[in-house]
Amino acid sequence: xxxxxxxxxxxxxxxxxxxxxxxxxxxxxxxxxxxxxxxxxxxxxxxxxxxxxxxxxxxxxxxxxxxxxxxxxxxxxxxxxxxxxxxxxxxxxxxxxxxxxxxxxxxxxxxxxxxxxxxxxxxxxxxxxxxxxxxxxxxxxxxxxxxxxxxxxxxxxxxxxxxxxxxxxxxxxxxxxxxxxxxxxxxxxxxxxxxxxxxxxxxxxxxxxxxxxxxxxxxxxxxxxxxxxxxxxxxxxxxxxxxxxxxxxxxxxxxxxxxxxxxxxxxxxxxxxxxxxxxxxxxxxxxxxxxxxxxxxxxxxxxxxxxxxxxxxxxxxxxxxxxxxxxxxxxxxxxxxxxxxxxxxxxxxxxxxxxxxxxxxxxxxxxxxxxxxxxxxxxxxxxxxxxxxxxxxxxxxxxxxxxxxxxxxxxxxxxxxxxxxxxxxxxxxxxxxxxxxxxxxxxx
Amino acid sequence: xxxxxxxxxxxxxxxxxxxxxxxxxxxxxxxxxxxxxxxxxxxxxxxxxxxxxxxxxxxxxxxxxxxxxxxxxxxxxxxxxxxxxxxxxxxxxxxxxxxxxxxxxxxxxxxxxxxxxxxxxxxxxxxxxxxxxxxxxxxxxxxxxxxxxxxxxxxxxxxxxxxxxxxxxxxxxxxxxxxxxxxxxxxxxxxxxxxxxxxxxxxxxxxxxxxxxxxxxxxxxxxxxxxxxxxxxxxxxxxxxxxxxxxxxxxxxxxxxxxxxxxxxxxxxxxxxxxxxxxxxxxxxxxxxxxxxxxxxxxxxxxxxxxxxxxxxxxxxxxxxxxxxxxxxxxxxxxxxxxxxxxxxxxxxxxxxxxxxxxxxxxxxxxxxxxxxxxxxxxxxxxxxxxxxxxxxxxxxxxxxxxxxxxxxxxxxxxxxxxxxxxxxxxxxxxxxxxxxxxxxxxx
Numbered sequence: 090x091x092x093x094x095x096x097x098x099x100x101x102x103x104x105x106x107x108x109x110x111x112x113x114x115x116x117x118x119x120x121x122x123x124x125x126x127x128x129x130x131x132x133x134x135x136x137x138x139x140x141x142x143x144x145x146x147x148x149x150x151x152x153x154x155x156x157x158x159x160x161x162x163x164x165x166x167x168x169x170x171x172x173x174x175x176x177x178x179x180x181x182x183x184x185x186x187x188x189x190x191x192x193x194x195x196x197x198x199x200x201x202x203x204x205x206x207x208x209x210x211x212x213x214x215x216x217x218x219x220x221x222x223x224x225x226x227x228x229x230x231x232x233x234x235x236x237x238x239x240x241x242x243x244x245x246x247x248x249x250x251x252x253x254x255x256x257x258x259x260x261x262x263x264x265x266x267x268x269x270x271x272x273x274x275x276x277x278x279x280x281x282x283x284x285x286x287x288x289x290x291x292x293x294x295x296x297x298x299x300x301x302x303x304x305x306x307x308x309x310x311x312x313x314x315x316x317x318x319x320x321x322x323x324x325x326x327x328x329x330x331x332x333x334x335x336x337x338x339x340x341x342x343x344x345x346x347x348x349x350x351x352x353x354x355x356x357x358x359x360x361x362x363x364x365x366x367x368x369x370x371x372x373x374x375x376x377x378x379x380x381x382x383x384x385x386x387x388x389x390x391x392x393x394x395x396x397x398x399x400x401x402x403x404x405x406x407x408x409x410x411x412x413x414x415x416x417x418x419x420x421x422x423x424x425x426x427x428x429x430x431x432x433x434x435x436x437x438x439x440x441x442x443x444x445x446x447x448x449x450x451x452x453x454x455x456x457x458x459x460x461x462x463x464x465x466x467x468x469x470x471x472x473x474x475x476x477x478x479x480x481x482x483x484x485x486x487x488x489x490x491x492x493x494x495x496x497x498x499x500x501x502x503x504x505x506x507x508x509x510x511x512x513x514x515x516x517x518x519x520x521x522x523x524x525x526x527x528x529x530x531x532x533x
Numbered sequence: 534x535x536x537x538x539x540x541x542x543x544x545x546x547x548x549x550x551x552x553x554x555x556x557x558x559x560x561x562x563x564x565x566x567x568x569x570x571x572x573x574x575x576x577x578x579x580x581x582x583x584x585x586x587x588x589x590x591x592x593x594x595x596x597x598x599x600x601x602x603x604x605x606x607x608x609x610x611x612x613x614x615x616x617x618x619x620x621x622x623x624x625x626x627x628x629x630x631x632x633x634x635x636x637x638x639x640x641x642x643x644x645x646x647x648x649x650x651x652x653x654x655x656x657x658x659x660x661x662x663x664x665x666x667x668x669x670x671x672x673x674x675x676x677x678x679x680x681x682x683x684x685x686x687x688x689x690x691x692x693x694x695x696x697x698x699x700x701x702x703x704x705x706x707x708x709x710x711x712x713x714x715x716x717x718x719x720x721x722x723x724x725x726x727x728x729x730x731x732x733x734x735x736x737x738x739x740x741x742x743x744x745x746x747x748x749x750x751x752x753x754x755x756x757x758x759x760x761x762x763x764x765x766x767x768x769x770x771x772x773x774x775x776x777x778x779x780x781x782x783x784x785x786x787x788x789x790x791x792x793x794x795x796x797x798x799x800x801x802x803x804x805x806x807x808x809x810x811x812x813x814x815x816x817x818x819x820x821x822x823x824x825x826x827x828x829x830x831x832x833x834x835x836x837x838x839x840x841x842x843x844x845x846x847x848x849x850x851x852x853x854x855x856x857x858x859x860x861x862x863x864x865x866x867x868x869x870x871x872x873x874x875x876x877x878x879x880x881x882x883x884x885x886x887x888x889x890x891x892x893x894x895x896x897x898x899x900x901x902x903x904x905x906x907x908x909x910x911x912x913x914x915x916x917x918x919x920x921x922x923x924x925x926x927x928x929x930x931x932x933x934x935x936x937x938x939x940x941x942x943x944x945x946x947x948x949x950x951x952x953x954x955x956x957x958x959x960x961x962x963x964x965x966x967x968x969x970x971x972x973x974x975x976x977x
Contacts, residue, residue: 144632147613147840169591171615176916188588209653212832244813345835369688388656391789396591472620
């Protein structure tokens with residue numbers, strides 16, 4: 090007779106090939122399971138680790154998410170996430186996929202059939218776009234003025250691109266002229282650029298760049314992880330050939346999905362490939378059959394994440410894109426006014442290129458970055474982001490994305506920040522931040 | 534003055550650079566937003582598609598998930614998915630990551646530090662393992678006796694492996710001898726094999742194969758998507774070097790995460806790489822810093838999916854692995870007895886290699902595959918799977934995974950199937966299936 094497990098979890102295995110398990114379930118006391126002869130295919134005896142601590146159930150603190158994403162989640166989105174799971178080929182889920190695609194097309198302002206949600210986070214969407222557009226040896230330009238442009242360059246190199254990295258300092262954006270010069274020099278198949286650089290708060294104008302790219306017969310790939318749902322991302326009007334985003338920024342859904350869209354020129358380039366896409370998981374050729382009319386099984390889509398995105402998109406469209414963009418702009422302007430009154434300035438080089446949903450500001454001299462963010466989190470439940478890369482310790486990144494772009498968040502944050510700065514011995518004019526933000530709100 | 538949008542969604546943009554938005558929110562009537570001069574950075578006028586249908590909110594039918602996964606979800610897992618989202622570097626989420634890792638180690642029966650959940654579904658886990666272990670030109674053997682072994686071969690080819698495909702017909706498993714012969718012939722760095730082939734219901738014994746693989750100095754990579762949490766997957770005892778699974782099978786969580794584990798030999802092989810991993814998103818070198826002690830930002834983990842997995846793992850360990858494996862075995866034996874009484878037999882070649890959690894059976898002659906599955910779904914809410922690949926139209930795949938492995942599911946399914954077969958003019962002995970299953974339950 091073998092004995093499996095030890096301590097409170099025991100299982101006996103007799104020579105007669107029958108098995109009896111005595112299991113003390115923590116919640117319901119002793120459970121007796123026995124299996125008759127033949128009903129049982131011998132299992133390998135296993136050792137059970139009885140020292141494993143019993144972890145408490147999930148019970149997160151309620152945060153105000155004013156960092157670089159995830160952003161605040163509307164309760165109806167959380168509720169959708171908890172709806173009953175159905176199969177990935179269930180007629181109900183196929184309908185959800187259709188509706189998610191239709192709503193994503195509206196948010197992307199495109200008629201691209203190949204518009205869908207990749208089963209991974211924004212970086213998976215980035216990789217999906219790059220590996221499907223680039224074959225080993227293909228020429229690409231990656232425009233790098235922050236962490237995410239740099240990431241795109243890394244992804245492109247791994248995909249075997251003959252890469253030209255076009256660099257600008259963090260916080261700056263690219264001019265049409267320098268893009269044109271780089272195109273003439275490198276003659277790329279693809280130019281990748283970040284619309285809203287989450288690491289710096291800079292907004293990249295795209296309309297004229299798109300003309301230059303297409304005049305040269307190249308494809309324009311755009312990172313709109315942070316802009317989609319908070320700023321116009323007009324795929325068709327601007328002529329963007331491929332774009333990717335994330336669920337957890339201005340769309341207001343938890344992280345886990347990456348909306349992508351591919352236009353006709355991008356699909357043509359994929360059809361003309363001579364090598365298989367390096368990634369099976371992200372191969373658009375196969376995903377087209379799953380998200381397309383065939384609904385051919387590819388992988389098991391994250392059902393409940395798609396429920397969440399569905400509801401988040403419903404809220405976006407119910408509010409209306411125009412009103413939503415104006416709301417992001419409004420709260421950004423109030424925050425900016427409040428911060429200015431507290432002597433805090435934006436780190437983006439050109440003030441016309443400040444993102445409304447990601448406010449990157451210089452940390453005042455002599456103020457402890459981490460101490461302030463800790464106090465905001467622990468005393469007020471407010472999360473803001475620290476700087477990334479060369480901006481680490483130098484900037485804060487204050488998100489006003491989706492549900493988080495609200496009067497209450499702006500005013501509470503300014504009031505809380507006043508307290509945190511005072512704790513650092515940097516006392517701003519009392520009430521000045523809130524007063525300036527309120528003035529801005531009353532003007533409108 | 535420009536007018537944005539049309540129909541019920543309008544926005545005016547005056548020459549004075551101020552903007553007024555009239556937005557009829559579907560739910561709350563007219564909302565007026567106006568932004569004063571300077572507060573507003575002009576947005577591009579956009580066209581809004583007013584013909585977009587208003588989709589109803591998420592309200593899925595309640596299914597009994599007895600297909601190849603996803604499986605039934607315990608209400609406490611759904612509730613965890615809806616818990617408040619926190620930031621991906623929030624101290625609370627870091628604790629959740631730690632606990633998920635600790636519990637995954639227990640379920641995998643390993644002490645591997647590099648045990649974690651990849652932010653994608655099972656196929657992303659497969660790709661993660663392959664692309665991190667294989668460099669272009671590395672020799673690999675992929676054992677293919679079903680759809681998922683075939684998928685691994687495809688992933689390996691894309692990763693540039695010098696690949697030997699070792700094939701067996703669907704429903705069969707590999708002998709130690711043929712693996713040994715193949716190793717001698719191909720001298721691989723990695724041998725990939727599927728523990729529980731979801732497309733055929735076949736269970737691959739691994740213990741002796743592991744010895745042969747390691748005697749040859751190779752690495753053993755195992756797909757345990759369907760087995761983890763329902764059968765012993767003893768990573769350390771068997772000596773598996775790398776393995777991947779999925780959240781939506783016997784672990785009882787919705788799809789969206791892929792638990793993986795890497796042992797010391799696998800990590801050594803990664804450290805000795807001379808090329809960057811083809812995938813940025815799945816690069817274990819970087820994920821080690823995010824899931825390791827550094828917690829260095831890599832990507833934004835799917836927070837709420839990890840909440841769900843955390844609760845699912847709590848339930849697995851609360852039940853106890855031994856009791857859980859015995860439960861899967863018990864209900865499999867009752868289902869098998871019931872099906873036998875209805876004249877339905879298993880498609881796995883060797884009856885000792887039938888998976889308890891995935892019952893692949895021959896569709897009786899003259900019975901319409903799709904009609905039966907539709908009737909089960911529409912009249913009883915029961916989902917089962919059809920055959921994949923060469924088994925399409927020939928087999929049904931009946932899942933008893935996680936929460937779905939229950940007496941109620943087995944008895945209801947047998948009773949419902951009787952009705953569906955009768956609708957096809959194939960009337961089994963009335964009540965025979967349920968009677969045989971009940972007899973098996975009463976014996977135990």
